[in-house]
Amino acid sequence: MRRWISLSLLAVLLVLICSGLTILYFVFFGGSSVMMPDLTGESAIVAMERLQQLGLLPKVEEVDSYGEPGVVLEQLPKAGEKVKRGRIAILKVSGSGERFALPDIRGMQYESALKKIEEAGFVAGDVVRIYDKDVPPGVVIAQSPAAPSLVPMKTRVNVLVSLGPNVGKGNVFPLPDVAGMNVNEAKKVLSEAGLFAKNVEYVDTTSTERDIVMATKPKGGSQVTGGSQVTLVVSSGRAPQRQIAVAQQEKAPAVSKPVAVQESEQPKQENSAAQKEQAKPAKPVQPLPQAPQDKETGEQKENKQAKVRYPVPPLSRPLKLEIKAIDKQGERTVFSKDVKGGEYITLNIPYTDQLVVTVYLGGEFVWEERYF
Numbered sequence: 001m002r003r004w005i006s007l008s009l010l011a012v013l014l015v016l017i018c019s020g021l022t023i024l025y026f027v028f029f030g031g032s033s034v035m036m037p038d039l040t041g042e043s044a045i046v047a048m049e050r051l052q053q054l055g056l057l058p059k060v061e062e063v064d065s066y067g068e069p070g071v072v073l074e075q076l077p078k079a080g081e082k083v084k085r086g087r088i089a090i091l092k093v094s095g096s097g098e099r100f101a102l103p104d105i106r107g108m109q110y111e112s113a114l115k116k117i118e119e120a121g122f123v124a125g126d127v128v129r130i131y132d133k134d135v136p137p138g139v140v141i142a143q144s145p146a147a148p149s150l151v152p153m154k155t156r157v158n159v160l161v162s163l164g165p166n167v168g169k170g171n172v173f174p175l176p177d178v179a180g181m182n183v184n185e186a187k188k189v190l191s192e193a194g195l196f197a198k199n200v201e202y203v204d205t206t207s208t209e210r211d212i213v214m215a216t217k218p219k220g221g222s223q224v225t226g227g228s229q230v231t232l233v234v235s236s237g238r239a240p241q242r243q244i245a246v247a248q249q250e251k252a253p254a255v256s257k258p259v260a261v262q263e264s265e266q267p268k269q270e271n272s273a274a275q276k277e278q279a280k281p282a283k284p285v286q287p288l289p290q291a292p293q294d295k296e297t298g299e300q301k302e303n304k305q306a307k308v309r310y311p312v313p314p315l316s317r318p319l320k321l322e323i324k325a326i327d328k329q330g331e332r333t334v335f336s337k338d339v340k341g342g343e344y345i346t347l348n349i350p351y352t353d354q355l356v357v358t359v360y361l362g363g364e365f366v367w368e369e370r371y372f
Contacts (some may be wrong), residue, residue, distance in 0.1 A: 009205075038075075041071060043071060044070050047075075047091055056085065056086070056088070056089045057086065057089065062095045063092050063094065064111050068094065069095055070094060071093065071094045073094055074092040092139075100120070101147070102120075102122065102143075102145055102149045105147070105159065107139060108143065109138050110161050111138075111182070120290040122153070122154065122158075123155065123156045123157065125144075125156035127156055130160065130161075133163075136162065136176050138161065140161055140162075141160050141161065142160040143158065143298070144159075164194075174293075175195070175219070175220055176190060178232070180341065187232070191206045193302070194226040195224065195226070195227070195229075196229050198228075198229070199236055200232045202234050203233055205235050207361070208313040209237060211227055212314070214311040215312070215341070216232055216233065217231040219343075220245070221262045228354060240367050304371070306346050306349045306355050307346075308323065308369070309346055310345040311342075312342060312343040314341040315339075318339060323345070324357070327354060334347060356368065357371065
């Protein structure tokens with residue numbers, strides 16, 4: 001009897017062991033296979049529920065993306081593959097981090113666009129330069145990602161930059177307007193357009209920041225030939241040197257003051273003589289030498305000319321420029337009209353003896369120069 005009971009218990013134990021091994025085999029090493037569904041584009045929650053219903057174990061990995069957060073972007077195994085139940089399926093889901101609007105840099109000079117991108121917290125990416133007859137050299141044509149996409153901070157921004165028209169040496173095209181650019185940026189733009197800008201003329205002025213191009217020779221927009229030389233007129237950032245007028249005058253002879261003397265010590269005759277000496281008129285001061293005069297009219301000759309050169313600084317809109325001259329003939333306005341940024345004003349002003357030239361831009365004082 002005892003022997004029969006022992007054999008029964010042993011048989012039951014063997015059955016349990018075999019059942020456990022069978023279950024383990026079907027779960028981890030075998031069992032029925034399922035077809036992996038296409039989960040891309042679905043929300044992470046829905047995708048996980050579908051995998052669990054198929055007997056698969058979902059694993060979520062978050063990745064950076066420009067799209068809507070919480071969406072399945074990629075899956076492993078791929079859709080259509082047969083997998084065993086109980087296997088792990090990986091879901092790559094778009095992250096839910098904070099997004100920022102990408103600034104629009106199209107139409108900007110590349111250097112300015114790069115600065116704007118970095119100030120917004122993004123990173124400059126690849127730069128591709130192509131010839132484009134409709135877009136000036138150095139100007140951004142397109143960007144990727146496009147604005148105003150919502151993207152994570154530190155996203156790389158790739159840009160497409162124009163080289164201008166595909167011109168060779170001898171071809172004629174408009175000179176790019178580089179007024180307002182930094183001198184190095186302007187040189188780069190002109191070089192990309194097939195021009196040379198080795199000549200730089202610095203002008204002393206404080207109305208324009210240092211190393212900013214005020215004008216070009218020839219003027220921006222002028223027709224130039226590929227391979228031509230372009231001169232840049234650049235601000236030095238220094239105040240213009242002003243000559244100090246020194247009037248040459250002869251000193252008048254000193255007149256000694258009479259000494260007060262008590263009557264008890266000096267005779268009245270000496271006191272009377274001192275009063276007469278005091279009453280004598282002082283020696284007249286010789287007048288300043290005048291400019292030569294015309295023998296017939298007696299008027300002073302205008303035998304001098306002041307060469308006035310004024311480069312108009314970069315302006316967002318035209319402003320009225322007034323140049324006034326003052327000499328012995330009085331004050332007169334020698335120039336008065338609206339000007340645009342980058343213009344180069346040249347005047348030859350006749351004057352007599354000395355001349356003071358004052359420049360006003362938009363009604364505000366700009367600078368003053370004296371000529372002798």
